[in-house]
Amino acid sequence: MARVGYLRVRRKQEIEEFENKAKVDKIFIDLTDEFGFTNGDSLKSMLEQLEFQDTVVIRNLCDVADDVIELRKFIVTLRDMDVALVMLESNDLSILTPQGYETLSMIVEFQKDKAKGQQLKQMKAGRPSKPYPPNFLEVYEAYRTKNVNGSKSVKGLSGPEAAKKLSISYNKFRELVKIFELKV
Structure with a gap:
């Protein structure tokens, strides 16, 4: 020894x-x-x-x-x-x-996961994907909110209105909604 x-x-x-x-x-x-x-x-x-x-x-x-x-x-x-x-x-x-070793191990795994995500992001071909527009969640909620009368056909915001508020095309808005609502 x-x-x-x-x-x-x-x-x-x-x-x-x-x-x-x-x-x-x-x-x-x-x-x-x-x-x-x-x-x-x-x-x-x-x-x-x-x-x-x-x-x-x-x-x-x-x-x-x-x-x-x-x-x-x-x-x-x-x-x-x-x-x-x-x-x-x-x-x-x-x-x-x-306990200290377990904490350190969790930090190492966290860093590996983050690094893997960054690596995948860099490897993706084409334009870098952008996150949702800054006020997407607020506009989405207004889009999915029903009017007071409870009618299912009438929403708080129409799709084109929501897209206009986000300064994106209606097709892009629909794409973001699909991604956002996707259940995995």
Whole structure:
């Protein structure tokens, strides 16, 4: 059961400070660009060399991930190997609890779903589809509202009137109504 450290640094002083605080058997270091980003070769190497029930010491979670997907992957790796995590600059380890992990997993799935939607939107051929006109719901409700006398044949707004209020063609209005009323 080794105690290993990992950090991303830009300056030698950061390494020295970490060594003094962390008290680790081995340190894995990735040098960063001016914005704190790195290719993470040392992190990958550390994760490959970890053994069951080792302890990993880091400054904070920003050192091990650039986004929540990477953070979740890091935490999964530690959990699978029963590796303890020590953060020197944070007292909040709630992300490592089962509830914290579940929350993180939900965020990752949310981001994946949103990214998939964006990708599908970009792949669609032709003009980009526009959302409903800004006041569509208000006009639609007026279009579907019956007059006070209760007659089914008389509506609050006719289709052409509704289209005119939305500044779109009547055919486009009918198309939007069909899409809006579609039951899946």
